[in-house]
Amino acid sequence: MLERKLRKDRTEVAFVLPAGTPPGPVGVVGDFNGWQPGTHTLRPRKDGKRAVTIALASDSTRSFRYLAAGDYWFNDDSAGDHEGPNSRLHT
Template identity: 75%
Template sequence: MLERTPRTDRTEITFVLPADAPPGPVSVVGDFNDWRPGAHTLRTREDGTRAVTVELPKESTHSFRYLAAGDYWFNDGSIGDQDGPNSRLHT
């Protein structure tokens, strides 16, 4: 799931996953971080979900996926837009 917070010159995108699905550490990787695993690792929030926030330019489009332990790549099920094997988000 994505949470969007519009700002004057950017959009804050918070990537949110359940606490334990999939198990182990998860990071979001995409064209906004040069597809570097671990650059944006999700952290546990008070409500038990895991999340990380990334600032992106307004009115831009980005491809991303999640990477979990064991080299398990997966997409965001709440995103209907795809870019080949990747999820695509619009700010």
Template identity: 75%
Template structure:
């Protein structure tokens, strides 16, 4: 799930997953962090889900995927679109 907060010069996007699916650590990896795993790792929230918030510049389109333990890559079902391999996000 994606939560968005539009601000004057950026969009704060919170990437949200359930607490245990998939199991183990998960990070969001995309063009906004040079595709570096571990830069934005989802952390537990009070509601039991895991999340991380990333500040993205004003208007743009970003590609991303999730990376879980065991080199398991997966996409966001609620993304704005997909470009084949990656999820797409419009800010």
């Protein structure tokens, strides 16, 4: 699930997943971090979900996927758009 907060000069996007689904560590990997695994790892929240928040330029389109343990790549269905194998995010 994606949560967006509009700021004056950027959009803060929280990438959110349920706790333990999928099991193990999960990171978000995309064109905003050079597709570098380990850069944006989801952390536990008080509500039990896992999330990481990234500030992105407003009015942009970004491609991303999640990477879980065991080299398991998957998309975010809440993104609403895809480009090839990647989820697309419009800020």
